[in-house]
Amino acid sequence: MSKRKLSRQQRWRVEKIQAERAARAERQAERETRSLEAGEYGPEQPGRVIAHFGRTLDVRGDTGASLHRCHLRANLEGLVTGDRVVWRRAADDSGVVVARDSRDNVLERPDARGLLKPVAANIDQILIVFAVEPAPFANLIDRYLVAAEATGITPVLVLNKTDLLPEDGGALAHLLERYRSLGYTVVRATTRGDTGLDALHAQLTGRTSVFVGQSGVGKSSLIDRLLPDQALRIGALSEDSRKGTHTTTTARLYALPAGGELIDSPGIREFGLGHLDAAQITDGFVEFRDYLGRCRFRDCRHRDEPGCALQAAIDAGEISAERFASYRRILDEQAGR
Numbered sequence: 001m002s003k004r005k006l007s008r009q010q011r012w013r014v015e016k017i018q019a020e021r022a023a024r025a026e027r028q029a030e031r032e033t034r035s036l037e038a039g040e041y042g043p044e045q046p047g048r049v050i051a052h053f054g055r056t057l058d059v060r061g062d063t064g065a066s067l068h069r070c071h072l073r074a075n076l077e078g079l080v081t082g083d084r085v086v087w088r089r090a091a092d093d094s095g096v097v098v099a100r101d102s103r104d105n106v107l108e109r110p111d112a113r114g115l116l117k118p119v120a121a122n123i124d125q126i127l128i129v130f131a132v133e134p135a136p137f138a139n140l141i142d143r144y145l146v147a148a149e150a151t152g153i154t155p156v157l158v159l160n161k162t163d164l165l166p167e168d169g170g171a172l173a174h175l176l177e178r179y180r181s182l183g184y185t186v187v188r189a190t191t192r193g194d195t196g197l198d199a200l201h202a203q204l205t206g207r208t209s210v211f212v213g214q215s216g217v218g219k220s221s222l223i224d225r226l227l228p229d230q231a232l233r234i235g236a237l238s239e240d241s242r243k244g245t246h247t248t249t250t251a252r253l254y255a256l257p258a259g260g261e262l263i264d265s266p267g268i269r270e271f272g273l274g275h276l277d278a279a280q281i282t283d284g285f286v287e288f289r290d291y292l293g294r295c296r297f298r299d300c301r302h303r304d305e306p307g308c309a310l311q312a313a314i315d316a317g318e319i320s321a322e323r324f325a326s327y328r329r330i331l332d333e334q335a336g337r
């Protein structure tokens with residue numbers, strides 16, 4: 001309901017509820033300060049947010065794998081899964097989060113109203129999954145790469161279903177070579193067979209990762225194989241479900257048995273191009289970066305302008321004409337939205 005349509009009585013009621021809420025928050029903050037000062041909580045220690053439900057968080061201490069249901073100090077806002085925090089443990093194993101460390105990076109998604117909201121933080125790599133089938137369009141891979149580059153998080157390409165790959169690698173071999181030559185890591189995987197995930201395990205070890213990619217490329221299959229302890233995964237979710245329906249869509253951090261960590265949620269898997277401006281799209285093509293700023297005109301749109309450094313690089317074979325066409329397509333589609 002829009003604000004304008006509220007009657008005076010409704011407005012009064014809303015204000016009353018807000019005032020009560022503020023008073024409650026203040027009392028809670030005072031209680032917290034008292035109990036923190038009274039030494040009811042242990043010493044400050046580092047931890048990481050594993051999941052969050054409003055002002056309640058699951059925190060994992062840096063020593064040991066146990067989870068602690070924590071609440072937030074009243075002055076803290078906007079923590080997300082993956083945040084590194086300072087917390088204090090209570091006698092009953094719950095805790096309170098007292099501070100958030102600075103973030104290396106943050107993954108954002110538009111909410112229902114189109115406003116960008118952080119969903120996860122401190123991610124080392126975005127694994128862009130594509131598959132032998134459905135066959136990938138280069139333009140789609142480029143879109144994911146551009147979106148990943150805009151976050152500052154390293155993208156890695158994962159080609160899944162390699163069991164379906166013809167001996168000679170088919171048309172995909174050429175495509176993969178293009179991305180390798182741009183400096184991207186390409187990992188092959190298959191959920192069929194015993195050794196199909198070896199390279200992926202190696203890529204995941206010691207890092208915090210997220211999986212993104214089109215429907216049907218095998219993200220669920222990969223994640224199920226990487227987190228074989230289904231009971232643990234599902235158990236964690238059902239334990240949270242009493243907290244409300246939104247818990248199943250909130251991002252959760254999983255420790256992978258073979259090493260490394262995975263942050264996953266339906267929202268993260270749908271990560272895409274959404275909200276990028278022209279400059280971000282241009283920057284998302286890594287091989288353009290050396291040429292940007294070298295066009296004759298400072299406001300060159302890299303279309304038909306004379307003295308365009310990008311066009312010259314294409315003519316010289318230094319930039320792939322296909323990647324440039326893909327760039328133009330993404331720009332045009334964003335402009336037409």
Ligand SMILES: Nc1nc2c(ncn2[C@@H]2O[C@H](COP(=O)(O)OP(=O)(O)OP(=O)(O)O)[C@@H](O)[C@H]2O)c(=O)[nH]1
Nearest residue numbers: 160161163190191192214215216217218219220221
């Ligand atoms: N041949 C083959 N099929 C696979 C492999 N991995 C997954 N599949 C199949 O691909 C189909 C899609 O897999 P999903 O794991 O549901 O794909 P997804 O990316 O999670 O798809 P959404 O849930 O729609 O986003 C399923 O029928 C899987 O059995 C693989 O390595 N090889």
Ligand SMILES: [Zn+2]
Nearest residue numbers: 295300302308
């Ligand atoms: Zn130009």
